[in-house]
Every structure is written in C-alpha cells, then in structure tokens.
Amino acid sequence: MPTSETTGAATLEARLPAGRVLTAQASLAGYLHDEGEWAVYGDPRAVVRPESTQEVAEVVRWCAETGTPLVARGAGTGLSGAANAIEGCVVVSFERMNAVLEVNAAERWARVQPGVVNDDLRAQVAQHGLWYPPDPASSPWSTIGGNVATNAGGMCGVKYGVTRDYVLELEVVTGTGEITRLGTRTAKGVAGYNLVGLIVGSEGTLAVVTEVVVRLRPLPPAPITVAGMFDSLVDAGRAVALVAESGISPSALELVDRHCLKAVDDWKHMGLSTDANAVLIGRTDARGEQGEFEAAELARCFEEAGASVAAVSADEQESEALYAARRLAYPALERLGPVLTEDVCVPRAKVPDVLARIEQIAAAHDVLIANIAHAGDGNLHPLIITEPGDEAAKARAHAAFTEIIDAALAAGGTVSGEHGVGTLKLDGLAKELPPASLALHHAVKHALDPHGILNPGRAIPPLP
Amino acid sequence: MPTSETTGAATLEARLPAGRVLTAQASLAGYLHDEGEWAVYGDPRAVVRPESTQEVAEVVRWCAETGTPLVARGAGTGLSGAANAIEGCVVVSFERMNAVLEVNAAERWARVQPGVVNDDLRAQVAQHGLWYPPDPASSPWSTIGGNVATNAGGMCGVKYGVTRDYVLELEVVTGTGEITRLGTRTAKGVAGYNLVGLIVGSEGTLAVVTEVVVRLRPLPPAPITVAGMFDSLVDAGRAVALVAESGISPSALELVDRHCLKAVDDWKHMGLSTDANAVLIGRTDARGEQGEFEAAELARCFEEAGASVAAVSADEQESEALYAARRLAYPALERLGPVLTEDVCVPRAKVPDVLARIEQIAAAHDVLIANIAHAGDGNLHPLIITEPGDEAAKARAHAAFTEIIDAALAAGGTVSGEHGVGTLKLDGLAKELPPASLALHHAVKHALDPHGILNPGRAIPPLP
The missing domain is CATH 3.30.465.10 (Uridine Diphospho-n-acetylenolpyruvylglucosamine Reductase; domain 3)
Incomplete structure (x- = not known):
C-alpha cells in the first residue's frame, strides 16, 4: 500500500512531464537544507525540477489544492535556512531553468x-x-x-x-x-x-x-586596491568610520581578521601574512585622477586609524590575492567546524563600538569568533566557530549569536544586512519590528499567499 | 440644523486641538485639486492641518469609523490628480508638519x-x-x-x-x-x-x-554642461540613443523643444535662442579628466546625431540659464492655456521613434504638443496645450493623450515614468497591467487599507 505521502506525490507526478519529480529518499538528500548552520529542516514529500514556468504553476496549483508547503530553491548557498525543506513540503529546484x-x-x-x-x-x-x-x-x-x-x-x-x-x-x-x-x-x-x-x-x-x-x-575600470594592516579590529573599525566621513565612494571596503586569513592560508597556501589582527581591503574603480585621489584618501584614513602598513596597489594579481582571501574566508572557516554566521548591519560610525562588543561577547561565552565584514556598509559577519560535536560549545555559540543581535539593535542596527531572516533570525526580527509593522507584514503575506503554502514560517516571525 | 456633513466634521473637530479643522467653504478652495489638468475632483467635507503624528492617527481612526475617504496632500503640485479632493472626503494637509x-x-x-x-x-x-x-x-x-x-x-x-x-x-x-x-x-x-x-x-x-x-x-562637484541645438526632435532623440550606447553616466540629459524655450523667453526674457527646434542639455559632474572625457563624449554624440552647435561650458551662469529654462518650461506653458501633461517612459533606444510618433499624433489631432523630457531616462513629457475654453480642442487633446500612451506601450514603455497614476492614468495603467498583476495590486491594497479609506480610486485601476 502506498502511504499518503506517496499518493500525494503520485497525483503531482501525473500533472508533470516524466522525470520532473523525485521522491526516492536517496535522491532527496541533496535538497534538505541550505548552508545555514543549525537551522531546522524536515523531510520533503518530493523534489520537483521544473523546466518551464507552466510547470512551476502546475506545482503551485497542486500545492494550493493539497495544502502542501512549497519551498523554492536555488543553489542552497543561503545562510539563514530559508531554502530548507519543511516536513512534507515540495521543494522546487530551479537547476534546470538556468538559461x-x-x-x-x-x-x-x-x-x-x-x-x-x-x-x-x-x-x-x-x-x-x-x-x-x-x-x-x-x-x-x-x-x-x-x-x-x-x-x-x-x-x-x-x-x-x-x-x-x-x-x-x-x-x-x-x-x-x-x-x-x-x-x-x-x-x-x-x-x-x-x-x-x-x-x-x-x-x-x-x-x-x-x-x-x-x-x-x-564594465567598470580595473580597480586600485589599498590594503591596511591593523593591530586591532577596533582600529580597523575606526578606519571604516573615517572613510565614511571622508565622502569618497570606494567600490569595496572589506574587513578580514587574522582567524580568516589563517584559515584561508592553511587551506590554499597563498602566503598571506597573518601578522596583523585585522586587514582592511579598500578599492576604488574611479577613473584617472579621481581614482588616485580616492586611493590616497583610503590610505590616509587607514593610517590615521593606526594601520601599520597602508599599501596602494594597482597590481591586479596582488590585489586579487587579498580579495580572493576575502571570498574564501567562509568556506575556509567551515573546514574547521560548524560555523554560525552572523549578518548584522549597523550605522557606519558604530562599527568600532560593535566590533569591540563582539570581542567581549566572544570572551564572555568562550567561543571563537572570526570576523569578516562588508565594513563600508556597516555589515558585519561575525563567524562563530565551534568544534565538531561539542554540544556545550554550540549552546554557548547560540547565546553569543543572540547577544550580537542585541548589540546591533542597541546600536541602531538591523538583524540582517544581506543574508535574510530564514528561520535563524526570526527571534531577532521579532525584537526589531514594532507590533504594528509585524501586523502589516502578515497582512501582506496573507494577501499574496492566501493558502499559506509559500515557504510558510520563514522570513517573518509569527504574530504574538 | 447642521447637515450630516457638518455633524461629521464636528465629531472630528472634537477629537483634535482647536484650529486644526477647516470646514468653511471659502477656506477649502485652495485644497480642491493638484495641477493635474482635467483630473476630476469633488468637495471635501473638511480639511485638517495636523501638527503631530498622533493627530494624523486620530483623523485616520475617525475616517475608518465613519467610512470617510482620506486624501493626504503635500503642496498640490502633482500632475495626475492623486491629491485631488474626493466628494465628502477629509483632506489632510501637511503644511504644518514641515520641519x-x-x-x-x-x-x-x-x-x-x-x-x-x-x-x-x-x-x-x-x-x-x-x-x-x-x-x-x-x-x-x-x-x-x-x-x-x-x-x-x-x-x-x-x-x-x-x-x-x-x-x-x-x-x-x-x-x-x-x-x-x-x-x-x-x-x-x-x-x-x-x-x-x-x-x-x-x-x-x-x-x-x-x-x-x-x-x-x-555634494557633487560643479557640473560641466554640454548644450546641443538640433533641427528636429528626432535628431535630438538619436543623440540620446547614442549617449546611452556610449556607456558614460551624464548627471543630466534633458530635452527642451522650441515651444518651451519660446514660452520661457516670452515670460522671463532670458534671451534664449529659439532658432533650434530642440535643445539637449547634457551634464556631467564627474571629477577631473573623467568629467572632461564625459563632456567630450556628450558633444561627440550630439554632433554625430546632427547638432548644429554642441557647446561645452563649465561656466555656471551660462549653464544655469539653460537649466533654468528647463525648470520653468512647465509653468511657462501653463500661462498659455490648459496643459495636459504626458509622462510616458520608453526604452532609450526607442526615444527617436516615439518622438516622431508624437509629432504625427499632434498633426493628426490638430493640437500643439510641446516637449520636454528627461531624455536620458527615456522619460518623455509631451505637453498638450489648448486654448482656454476651446472644448473641441480639449476633446482632441484627450484623444492625443490616449494615443501617446498607446505608442509608449507599443514601444515597450510604461504609462508613467514619475508623475504617477492618480486618476488621469487609470485607463492607461489598466492597459499596461496583466489581469493577474492587477489582482495582486488589489490584494495588497485591501491588506493595508482594509476599510478602503486611503485615497480610494487612485493609483490602481478598478478590477474589471
């Protein structure tokens, strides 16, 4: 006898061309969750790989008729659990609609x-x-x-x-x-x-x-890169505030701390120096004189905030190496153990204070917190790393995560700059949104998703 | 005996500090409509000039309780009728909340x-x-x-x-x-x-x-201005398409035709030349070399499209005079008679075609159409001018207005680039929106305005 789940999937399968619907347990394994460490996920009823908009519409209609949650999924690189399977849901993977x-x-x-x-x-x-x-x-x-x-x-x-x-x-x-x-x-x-x-x-x-x-x-012109090496995160944060004040428009202003540089170098052997406790990578892609002016301004701000070296380089290879280190920081750290990724965004002038507070939180909860940041936006990514299998450390990491959110909100910031809410930030968002705003969110959700099937329980916290 | 209207206003008055509510006919006259020529308006029940958010909330609650439409109003310079009074409504004017x-x-x-x-x-x-x-x-x-x-x-x-x-x-x-x-x-x-x-x-x-x-x-640096004089609107349109292709980012790219220049000059005696049929005013506020490069590119594009003169000027006074003419075009034309303002936005490469089509429409309907445009955005403002009191011309102007909308939609454009829908563009928007999109619009409207009191009948066309 088929179970009710398989019956459900069979009626869905009947409405789509062959080969679109996966239901075998083994084939579902790759669709269970995104990269949001510790976000909850359940077992999907089926995974659908549609090849046209009409097929997607067919799936949505089936979900509406049967009251089945539908989770749309790209590459699963999200960090908040928004693409995680919901128990009994249909996952719609867009891997075949990639033109x-x-x-x-x-x-x-x-x-x-x-x-x-x-x-x-x-x-x-x-x-x-x-x-x-x-x-x-x-x-x-x-x-x-x-x-x-x-x-x-x-x-x-x-x-x-x-x-x-x-x-x-x-x-x-x-x-x-x-x-x-x-x-x-x-x-x-x-x-x-x-x-x-x-x-x-x-x-x-x-x-x-x-x-x-x-x-x-x-396409923008090739950038000039300015790298600053700082003794402390807080000094780097001060440099960020100075750049914000200067009025220039860098095309990037990224922060990478020593933990990240070390993790990348241990993995990729790029010969990155780990002498500094924090590196700021500033870039300008303005043309000609203006580019030179902005690069000089970046260097000035870095030095004023105490950078030991503020190297200006138009050499693409050198600049790409540092930039690659920034890009690789997250996967490099993931090799060390489960990484709980924060994503708060704070007013730019508050960056040094909040970085200092993050260091206090790490010490208080005895967890390793590495830091990368889109510093020029005030968008911080403290990465809380624990040993695989250490459950006590996990609990401490969660406590630190919550305190970082509270610190960001107290500084006039927000719980998510770019990773989204998913499920990991629902509690934080409940703190951030005034009750009347939350009510508007639910009114909009209900208006556009009257059957409550579109990724339910994600992105907005429940009404109290 | 008070009428039901005045009774209504009295219960509203009782909930607000003295002096907030106007009901005398004479004092309401300035709040009847915006500058959207020929947009419908009705007689408001009252005008409220709140001094705090709490007072605004009081008015909204009263409107919700009594089912009274509420029209929020700034300076009334809108061009689509969105701030026009609705029969029996309360107009909320923000003139006292201006800090x-x-x-x-x-x-x-x-x-x-x-x-x-x-x-x-x-x-x-x-x-x-x-x-x-x-x-x-x-x-x-x-x-x-x-x-x-x-x-x-x-x-x-x-x-x-x-x-x-x-x-x-x-x-x-x-x-x-x-x-x-x-x-x-x-x-x-x-x-x-x-x-x-x-x-x-x-x-x-x-x-x-x-x-x-x-x-x-x-604050951006002082701009360099490049003015091009063209024999035809269509040539000016070709210059716009060339600028779009060039990849530069002008800080303004405005079109003014001879009708507008003449109207401004007759009014302000600025000594503007009206030899050309169309003038393009390009600006760059890039610094240094990049600014010089962009100014040269603007001049090149203008000349390639047939401009007889393409004058580059960093002289602020000279450049401000032309720019002022652009700003004054609308009030200058209003002095000549009722102006029906169009606001279509089309793909940049389609600007010459659509300008040519507008000339045909003007000829076919025997109406004067002057043109100003945020040409660099493809945002055209054909201004249809009729003699005061000429009802037959008004009817022809309306027909031309509708045909311009159709031409813009046929070119892949939209019915409003920046003036909004108000009431004047409801029919046009009904043509632009697919039925399922219109249904979503109404779902959102109902979700956020469950009592249907917030400027009802504006911005989105009714469901069919």
Whole structure:
C-alpha cells in the first residue's frame, strides 16, 4: 500500500512531464537544507525540477489544492535556512531553468531564468562589455533566483547597491498558481505598486519567481586596491568610520581578521601574512585622477586609524590575492567546524563600538569568533566557530549569536544586512519590528499567499 | 440644523486641538485639486492641518469609523490628480508638519516631516556639505511627503535615481489608525518585507506617511554642461540613443523643444535662442579628466546625431540659464492655456521613434504638443496645450493623450515614468497591467487599507 505521502506525490507526478519529480529518499538528500548552520529542516514529500514556468504553476496549483508547503530553491548557498525543506513540503529546484534568455546591450538588461549562476551571468554579459554588479561571496555557486529571494548584497554593494537595485521586472507564479509579469524594463516607472521591490528579498514567501530581468551597467575600470594592516579590529573599525566621513565612494571596503586569513592560508597556501589582527581591503574603480585621489584618501584614513602598513596597489594579481582571501574566508572557516554566521548591519560610525562588543561577547561565552565584514556598509559577519560535536560549545555559540543581535539593535542596527531572516533570525526580527509593522507584514503575506503554502514560517516571525 | 456633513466634521473637530479643522467653504478652495489638468475632483467635507503624528492617527481612526475617504496632500503640485479632493472626503494637509527634525552628517541621513519643501531640505543639508538628489522640476514648491507619495524623479535621476532610492525609513499611520515605523537607517537591510519601497509611490493609498528618513550624499562637484541645438526632435532623440550606447553616466540629459524655450523667453526674457527646434542639455559632474572625457563624449554624440552647435561650458551662469529654462518650461506653458501633461517612459533606444510618433499624433489631432523630457531616462513629457475654453480642442487633446500612451506601450514603455497614476492614468495603467498583476495590486491594497479609506480610486485601476 502506498502511504499518503506517496499518493500525494503520485497525483503531482501525473500533472508533470516524466522525470520532473523525485521522491526516492536517496535522491532527496541533496535538497534538505541550505548552508545555514543549525537551522531546522524536515523531510520533503518530493523534489520537483521544473523546466518551464507552466510547470512551476502546475506545482503551485497542486500545492494550493493539497495544502502542501512549497519551498523554492536555488543553489542552497543561503545562510539563514530559508531554502530548507519543511516536513512534507515540495521543494522546487530551479537547476534546470538556468538559461540566460536574452541580453539587450543597447538597453542594458538581461532576461534570465532563476537557476542561472551569478558568475555565469557575469561572464555572459561581460562579452557585451556589461556588468551585473551584485557579487555575494557565493557568486561562483549561488543563483540569480536565490539572490533575488534574499536580496543578496556583496563586496561592491558599498558603491553599487544590492540585488533589488538591479531587478527591473519579474515573471512570477502567484500563491494561487497564476502566472504574471511585474515591473517595467524602462529606466524609470511608477505605474502600479512596487511589487517587484516587495518580492525581492521576500525569501519565496510571497510568490515563486520564474524569470528575472536585471539591469546591467558598463564594465567598470580595473580597480586600485589599498590594503591596511591593523593591530586591532577596533582600529580597523575606526578606519571604516573615517572613510565614511571622508565622502569618497570606494567600490569595496572589506574587513578580514587574522582567524580568516589563517584559515584561508592553511587551506590554499597563498602566503598571506597573518601578522596583523585585522586587514582592511579598500578599492576604488574611479577613473584617472579621481581614482588616485580616492586611493590616497583610503590610505590616509587607514593610517590615521593606526594601520601599520597602508599599501596602494594597482597590481591586479596582488590585489586579487587579498580579495580572493576575502571570498574564501567562509568556506575556509567551515573546514574547521560548524560555523554560525552572523549578518548584522549597523550605522557606519558604530562599527568600532560593535566590533569591540563582539570581542567581549566572544570572551564572555568562550567561543571563537572570526570576523569578516562588508565594513563600508556597516555589515558585519561575525563567524562563530565551534568544534565538531561539542554540544556545550554550540549552546554557548547560540547565546553569543543572540547577544550580537542585541548589540546591533542597541546600536541602531538591523538583524540582517544581506543574508535574510530564514528561520535563524526570526527571534531577532521579532525584537526589531514594532507590533504594528509585524501586523502589516502578515497582512501582506496573507494577501499574496492566501493558502499559506509559500515557504510558510520563514522570513517573518509569527504574530504574538 | 447642521447637515450630516457638518455633524461629521464636528465629531472630528472634537477629537483634535482647536484650529486644526477647516470646514468653511471659502477656506477649502485652495485644497480642491493638484495641477493635474482635467483630473476630476469633488468637495471635501473638511480639511485638517495636523501638527503631530498622533493627530494624523486620530483623523485616520475617525475616517475608518465613519467610512470617510482620506486624501493626504503635500503642496498640490502633482500632475495626475492623486491629491485631488474626493466628494465628502477629509483632506489632510501637511503644511504644518514641515520641519527638518534631524540631520546626521556622519551617517548621511536626514529625518524630516512630510510637509518640508524639497528645496528647503536641500538648503539645510547643504550646510553640512550634503545633498538630497531627487530634484523634480517642482522642487521649489513640492514637499518630501508628496515626492514620497509619487516616487518623484527629476533631472538628476539619470545618474542618481529617484525618491525611492533615497528613502531609508518611514513613520506611517496605517489604514487602521496605528502608528508604526518601517525600514532601517543602516546602509543595507533585509529584515522583513520591503514595505518602505512598497509605500513609496503608492500615492497615499496604502498608508499615511508622517515622517521620512532620507539618505543623503556628499555634494557633487560643479557640473560641466554640454548644450546641443538640433533641427528636429528626432535628431535630438538619436543623440540620446547614442549617449546611452556610449556607456558614460551624464548627471543630466534633458530635452527642451522650441515651444518651451519660446514660452520661457516670452515670460522671463532670458534671451534664449529659439532658432533650434530642440535643445539637449547634457551634464556631467564627474571629477577631473573623467568629467572632461564625459563632456567630450556628450558633444561627440550630439554632433554625430546632427547638432548644429554642441557647446561645452563649465561656466555656471551660462549653464544655469539653460537649466533654468528647463525648470520653468512647465509653468511657462501653463500661462498659455490648459496643459495636459504626458509622462510616458520608453526604452532609450526607442526615444527617436516615439518622438516622431508624437509629432504625427499632434498633426493628426490638430493640437500643439510641446516637449520636454528627461531624455536620458527615456522619460518623455509631451505637453498638450489648448486654448482656454476651446472644448473641441480639449476633446482632441484627450484623444492625443490616449494615443501617446498607446505608442509608449507599443514601444515597450510604461504609462508613467514619475508623475504617477492618480486618476488621469487609470485607463492607461489598466492597459499596461496583466489581469493577474492587477489582482495582486488589489490584494495588497485591501491588506493595508482594509476599510478602503486611503485615497480610494487612485493609483490602481478598478478590477474589471
């Protein structure tokens, strides 16, 4: 006798072409969770790999009819558990909808399917001299659909903004299984509500995105890199505040601490110096004199805050090595044990205070906290690392995680700068949102997902 | 005996401090409509001039209890009828909530009340070396609240974006009369849905905005201006397409035709030449070499498209005179008769085609159409001018208005680039939105305004 679960999957299978639906336990294993350490996940009823928007709509309608939760999934590189399977859900994986459908070089946009990998899109548009700026550190793996779901940021956000700033138009399947387009490809547009901006960052809870038109820019000039070596995190934080005051627009301003440099070097043997306790990597991609001026300003700010070395380099290889260290920091640390990733964002002037507070929290809870940060945005990523299997340390890590959130909120910050809420930040968000705002969130959720099937329980905390 | 209307107003009056509520016919006259020519309006039951958010909440609650429509109003410079009184409504005018409450120079934001005039905000933040970019031509009169309601654009939108790009946080009164804050002041944030971006541009139909935190930038350097004189609108349109292809980022790219230059000169006697049929005003505010390069590129594009003169000028007075002509075009034309203002936005490469189509439409309907445009964005403002009192011409103007909308939609454009929908563009928007998208719009409207009191009938067309 088939169980009720398999019966359910069978009626779904009947509505789709062969080969779309996976139900065998072994084939589901790769779809259980994203990279959000310790976020809860359950067993999906099925995984669907649709090949068209019509097929996605068919799945949504089936889920609406049967009251089955639907979890949309890109590459699973998220860090908050938003793409984790829910017990008895259908996971919709966009791995087969991964084409760049059209690049319009004159109007500077690209029309893509959600499963296209961020770096693949970049490579394709670069052939036209164009650039898709949002560059999460996961760009070699993460998909545009996932980037849209989380409103992904990245290194160049400090100058060029985040995913939402680049989404012109969406094709979506609504919570009732209808297909529609939202937004406009023109440079400006105020016709109708900004539903595109609402759906970007909503973690699959308001609609299922099936196509994305992204805005492109001309490729920027090669950057000049300025690296500063600091004795302390707090000094590096002071440099960040000075850069913010200076009025220049660096194209990146990244912080990497000694723990991260060491982890990367132990893994990749890049010959990175681990003498400094914190390194700031500033970049400018302004042209000519202005670029030289901004590089000099970065160096001045670093030195004023106590950097022992502030090296300016237009050498691409040298600069790429440091930058690669920043990109690799997260996977390098993951090799050491479970990493609980924080993602608070605080006012730029508060960066030194909050970094100091994070050091206190690490000491108080006896956990190792490594730090990377999109420092120029005030977007800090304290990485709490524990030994594999050490349950007591895990509990201490959780306590530290909560205290970092409280410290960020006390400094006028937010619980998530770019990783999203998923399930890991639900408690933090409940602290951040006023009750009347939470009520509006639920009203919007119910309006767009009347059957409550779209990634339920994620992105917004429950009503009290 | 008091009428039911005055009884209504009396119970409202009783809930507010003295002097807030106007009901005398004469005192209501200035609050009947905005500058959207021919948009419908009715007689308000009362006008309220609140002095605090609590008072606004009191008005919303009274409206919810009595089922009275509420129309929020800034300076009334809108062009689509969105701030027009609805028969029997309460108009909430923010003229007394017009303070800049706080400027945080280190974090680059300002916290303001909705009634502050755009230019007053600019003047105040300039004292800190800071700049609030969105610059609708109405900036000497229009308010930040109105700019937020319409997601106002302006001259510098082509490089610096529009109002929504600068709103970090809102305090709002919800449709049920609750006060809450939305958004975050940090540089990035993905905690919760993007309700700020949803409410910006929603024309007072989703919430009543009572406070705005806007992002500021450092003051830009003085611009270099490049003016091109063209024999035809279509040639000027070709120059716009060439600039778009060139990859440079002008800080303005404005088109003014002969009709507009003549109207301004007849009014202000600025000595403007009206030899050319169209003038393009390009600007760059890039520093140093890059600025010189961009100015040269603008001149090259203008010449390639057939400009007879392409004059580059760093002289501020000369450049300001042309720029002032652009700003004054609309009020100058209004002196000649009723002006029906179009606001379509089209793909940049389609600007020459659509300008040619507009000339055909003017000829076919025997109406005068003057043209100004934020040409670099593809945002065209054909201005249809008729003789005062000529009803037949009015009918022809309406037909032309509708055909321009159809032409823009056929070119892949949108019915409104920046003026908003109000009531004038409801029919056009009904053509633009797919049915499933319109249904989502109504779901969102009902979710945030369950009593249907917030500027009902504006911004989104009715369900079919």
